[in-house]
Amino acid sequence: MAASADLRSRAQQLREEIARHDHAYYVLDAPTIPDVEYDRLFRELQQLEERHPELISPDSPTQRVGGARRADLPAVRHAVPMLSIHTETDSGPGGAIAFDARIRRKLGLGDGDPPVEYVAELKFDGVAISLRYEHGLLARAATRGDGETGEDVTPNLRTIRSVPLRLATAVAPPVLEVRGEVFMRRDAFEMLNERQRAAGEKVFVNPRNAAAGFVRQLDATVTASRPLTFCAYGLGEVVGWPLPATHGQVLDALVAFGIPVSSRRAVAHGPQGLVDFHASIAAARDALPFDIDGVVYKVNSLELQRRLGFVTREPAWAVAHKFPAQEELTRVLGIEVQVGRTGKLTPVARLEPVFVGGVTVSNATLHNEDFVRSLDVRIGDTVTVRRAGDVIPQIVSVVAERRQQGTVSFQMPAACPVCGSAVVRDEAEKDHRCSGGLYCPAQCKQALLHFAGRRAMDIEGLGEKLVDQLVDGGLVRSPVDLFRLDRDALAALERMAEKSAANVLAAIEKAKATTLARFIFALGIRHVGERTARDLASHFGSLDGLLAADQARLLEVADVGPVVAASIVGFFAEPHNREAIAQLQAAGVHWPDGKLHADVRARPLAGMTFVLTGTLPTLTREQAIELIVAAGGRVSGSVSKKTSVVVAGEDAGSKLDRARTLGVRAIDESELRRLVEGT
C-alpha cells in the first residue's frame, strides 16, 4: 500500500516537531512538552513508518537511539552500544503478562514448562551513563548520546560521591564498563530550586532535567555542588572478567566492586512475580526519595538473553514497564471564580478531564490573580498538569506554542460572581475579596459549613448538599436559623423523608452541648482558628470575659498580636454579631463553665509542646491531642527547636527524622500515657 500525500506530509511534520523538541531537550535543557506527549509523537511516527517503510528518511529521529550532541563536550565512541529499552504499552498488569508471554513464545516454551526467571529493577528517571574502569580505575564517563557515540563527562561524574574512583577489589579486570543512571533525589531537587528562587535564577521543572543539566555542565565545579546519585543496572564492554551465569549475579558482583546498585531489585518467577513486583513498587513509589518512571524486567539467565537477541536495536530480553504518568497535557475549558468563607475570591481552572497520577483530574486551583498572571493561563490553553508526591493537582506550565489566536489574559471580576457585590483588593496584598459579607450566599453557605464543621459545633449530616438546599430555599440565613428548623420545614426539601429529617434535627439538638473553645471557633472570626479559639477560651474562661475584653486585654493572650486582636474587637463591635451570639444561647447552645476544673486538675505536661507523627496503636490523632491538652500540654504541627517531645507511631515520616537531627526526644504511645499519668 503506497502512502498518500497526506501521510507523507504528516510524517514530515512529526519529524520536524520531534527535532524541535529534541533540540529544546538535549541542547537547551529546557523541554517544551512533557515526556508523555513526546512519546506520543514519537510513537505515531514509528507506527507510520512501520506501516509505510518508504516514508523512512535517514534523518528521521526514529533512526537513532538518543538525541543531539552538544558540540562543546568531547565525543566518546562506545565500545558496546548503549541501547534503549522497549516500553510496554499497557501500564497495568497486562504489560507484565504480555512481556512474559512474548518471551515464552520466542523461547518455544509450552504450558508445561517451568516459569521463566527474571530480575526486576527500578527504572530511574535520570540520565543514562556509562562508566569505564580500566584496571580498577575510573578512566572515562560518558552519556548515552545517540547510543553509538556519547559525550565525555568524566570530570563531572568524578564529583559524584556515589561513583567510586577505584573498584573495591584486589585484582581488577583490565576493562569493566558499568552502565547506570545518574539522578537527583527529590529533597536535593527541592533545596536546589529553593536556592535558585532565592537567587532569582530560573527554577528546574523536575529532578531529571536538573540532573541532565548538571551532568552535561561544562564546569565540573558546578556539578560538584549538586547532590547527584548514581545507580548501576548493567554492563558494557568487559575484558578479562568471567561473566557469571545470571544478570542477578552480575548486579551482586557490581555491589562487591563497590558500585552502587539499588537494593530495590528482586528475582521474580513468571508473570505473577513481575506483576507483584510492579504492584509493590507502585505502592512505594511516592515514598521513594527519588523519581522513577516504572520498573524494568530482564530475563535473568545471560545464556537465554543471548538466545533471545535483539529486535531492531532493542534487546528482546528486557522491557520497561512504566507507571501511569505523573504529568499530562490537557486543555483549560474555563476559569471560574469561587468565593470562600472569608469572601476571598479564588480562580479555579476547569480542565478537560485527564488521567494523571492514578486519578482523573478536572479542576486545579489557580490561587489568586498574581498566580494566574505569572503563568499567564488563558481559557483554551494547553497546560501541563502534575500530581506528584503531593495529592493536589497543579498547573505547572502553559504550552506556549499551542496557544490559539484571540485568547485574552485572565482578569479578576470587579463584581462578586455569586452576589454581585463590589470586589475589593486587600490592603495592597494579593487577595481579592467580595464585600457582600453574609449577604453573599457563597459566604453565608461557607460560614454555615464552618459552623457545623467537625472541629466546630460538629453537626453531623449537615454537609454541602443540605446547606445549599437550606440557603437556596430561604430556610436558613444564619447559624441561629439552624436551631429554629422544624420537621415540616425540612420535610419540604427534596430527598428528605421523615427519617433523615429526624436525624438532622437530632444532630442539631446534640450539637447544642459544646465547649467554649468550639463555640468561639465556630463563629468564624477572621484570624481566629481552632488553636487561637482554644487559647482565648482558656485565657478568659467565659464568653462574657471575652466579650468584655478590649484590645489591651486581648494582647495578653499568647500568640495574639495587634492584627488578631483588632479582628476580634471588630467582630464583637458589630451589633448583629452580638445579637446572633445572644440568640444562639437563647436557642439552647451551652457549654460547661471552663474555669471550674482548669485549676483543679493536675497538669503534668504544662509548658511542654508535642508533635504527633505516624499512626498510634490505639489512640486516634484527635484522642491523643485531647489527652495531651487535658494534661496541660500543647500540640503543634511541625518540629522545631521548641518542640519538647515527638510522639511517633507506625509509618512515622519526616517529622521523626527532623526530631532526630534536632535532638528532640521521641517517644511512643505507651510512654505518652505514662507522661500523662504523671509517672
Next chain:
DNA sequence: GATCCTCGAGTTCT
C-alpha cells in the same frame, strides 16, 4: 530589621 516558628485558610478526589 531579620529570622524563625506557627497558625489560618484554601484545596482535590474517592
Next chain:
DNA sequence: CTCGAGGATC
C-alpha cells in the same frame, strides 16, 4: 499539604 502572613524573638 502548602502558601502566606502574623507573632515572637533576637
